[in-house]
Amino acid sequence: MSDNTNTHTHEHPGYGLYILVWAGLVGLTTITVALSGFNLASLTVVVAIAIAIVKSLLVTNYFMHVRTDSAVFKVFIFVCIAIFLVMIILTFFDLTYRFPLK
Numbered sequence: 001m002s003d004n005t006n007t008h009t010h011e012h013p014g015y016g017l018y019i020l021v022w023a024g025l026v027g028l029t030t031i032t033v034a035l036s037g038f039n040l041a042s043l044t045v046v047v048a049i050a051i052a053i054v055k056s057l058l059v060t061n062y063f064m065h066v067r068t069d070s071a072v073f074k075v076f077i078f079v080c081i082a083i084f085l086v087m088i089i090l091t092f093f094d095l096t097y098r099f100p101l102k
Helices: 015-035 043-063 071-098
Strands: none
Touching: 015 043
């Protein structure tokens, strides 16, 4: 018979870390809502996207356990994000040049 042993050892980080990440997510959401009341001109969207990126990284790394997964999953996620960004950039280029300013 074959010996089916699992070579991956993932230690559970404990509930304290999850509570800290959750508190960080709540804090970042509060900051996002508070910043919506301020007029930051063109920085409003940049700040909101930056906060959303940090929040998504927290969720991905801690709640989806990507930081402890193998490199194959990390490469796959990177390729998906790269393709998504290329599609968004191409969409904005199309919108930029579709209706030229007079």
